Amino acid sequence: MKGHLLYIDITQICGIGCPFCMYADKHKSGIKMTLSHQAAENLTSLINSPEVKRISVSGEGEPLNNIETFHQILSLSRGNKAFEFITSGFLPHDRLQTFYEATSALVASKNDTCNIRLSSDSHHIERIKHRPHGFSISFLREHKPAGLTFSFRSVDTDRAFTGLYLVDELARHGLDASIVRQSMLEDQLVVGEMRFSVEYKNLVLPATDAPSGYLNLQQYVCAIEEKVLKRFTLGSLNKAPLDNGMDVTVKPNGDVFFYGIESERLGNIHTDPFSWQQLSQRVADSPLIRTLYTKPFMDLVTRLQDDERAQSILNRVNNPYWVVKAMAGHDGMLDRMIAP
Numbered sequence: 001m002k003g004h005l006l007y008i009d010i011t012q013i014c015g016i017g018c019p020f021c022m023y024a025d026k027h028k029s030g031i032k033m034t035l036s037h038q039a040a041e042n043l044t045s046l047i048n049s050p051e052v053k054r055i056s057v058s059g060e061g062e063p064l065n066n067i068e069t070f071h072q073i074l075s076l077s078r079g080n081k082a083f084e085f086i087t088s089g090f091l092p093h094d095r096l097q098t099f100y101e102a103t104s105a106l107v108a109s110k111n112d113t114c115n116i117r118l119s120s121d122s123h124h125i126e127r128i129k130h131r132p133h134g135f136s137i138s139f140l141r142e143h144k145p146a147g148l149t150f151s152f153r154s155v156d157t158d159r160a161f162t163g164l165y166l167v168d169e170l171a172r173h174g175l176d177a178s179i180v181r182q183s184m185l186e187d188q189l190v191v192g193e194m195r196f197s198v199e200y201k202n203l204v205l206p207a208t209d210a211p212s213g214y215l216n217l218q219q220y221v222c223a224i225e226e227k228v229l230k231r232f233t234l235g236s237l238n239k240a241p242l243d244n245g246m247d248v249t250v251k252p253n254g255d256v257f258f259y260g261i262e263s264e265r266l267g268n269i270h271t272d273p274f275s276w277q278q279l280s281q282r283v284a285d286s287p288l289i290r291t292l293y294t295k296p297f298m299d300l301v302t303r304l305q306d307d308e309r310a311q312s313i314l315n316r317v318n319n320p321y322w323v324v325k326a327m328a329g330h331d332g333m334l335d336r337m338i339a340p
């Protein structure tokens with residue numbers, strides 16, 4: 001495996017209050033990640049492997065609530081790394097600009113890049129007073145901050161909404177933009193010579209009063225397979241003919257998991273040593289992780305077609321990672337799914 005994704009959740013704090021948020025119970029009393037000596041050593045080793053394609057920083061809350069740790073993580077790089085920061089961009093524009101400038105200075109000093117991925121769907125937009133979308137593209141064009149790029153993400157079923165919103169919002173900043181359709185899960189926002197990706201995700205577990213139109217599990221997995229030109233397995237998918245990588249997530253308290261497989265905790269970055277080699281051995285040694293990483297997910301779930309509780313999960317949960325999390329709560333269900 002290579003082309004790994006390291007995903008670091010740096011905070012549980014968030015005051016935005018999206019109704020669908022899976023982590024809402026943690027937002028008021030939650031914790032922020034701080035880097036112990038051991039955590040910094042582990043992250044330095046994981047970040048600087050040539051086999052890592054991207055280091056994504058976000059949270060079970062809003063990562064702008066822990067800028068200090070984000071910048072400490074950037075400073076662990078030894079150069080030529082691709083970072084990503086996934087955010088609502090809620091800060092007042094003067095503070096957001098200060099954040100962009102400090103981030104640009106850090107990544108440019110190491111020849112790194114950082115893509116700022118801004119939430120651009122109706123759920124987030126209506127809760128944010130200082131909308132960051134037009135401001136950010138305007139800032140990019142005027143200041144050309146070294147190493148910074150921008151993209152957008154949405155969980156709207158109504159893709160026209162997100163496209164129209166971005167075009168309108170950029171027009172308010174004097175920018176002439178248009179949307180070009182790419183695939184079921186991606187558009188491009190075009191501003192002159194510049195292109196920005198707009199990625200669509202399926203809202204996990206839409207509420208009963210959510211608008212219709214979200215893809216079901218099979219449709220969502222199909223759309224991902226069309227995009228990567230291969231069958232969907234867990235792990236970090238790289239477009240065919242590239243091999244897949246590991247998809248590792250570090251939680252705000254330092255606990256480490258393979259993304260989506262939270263029934264097997266791998267240790268904690270504050271107390272246990274981590275390397276990609278040791279994580280790779282863990283994939284090989286664990287029947288659950290090895291099977292989920294190597295066998296097409298939709299083939300595995302068909303083994304549970306006579307299991308009523310499993311079928312109820314598969315009808316309700318429309319994201320494969322969250323299906324695995326839901327099944328882990330039922331004794332023996334995942335074992336039956338991976339049985340040879």
Ligand code: SF4
Pocket residue numbers: 014015016017018021022023024059060061062088124
């Ligand atoms: S901004 Fe993100 S973390 Fe905050 S409530 Fe919305 S979905 Fe949850």
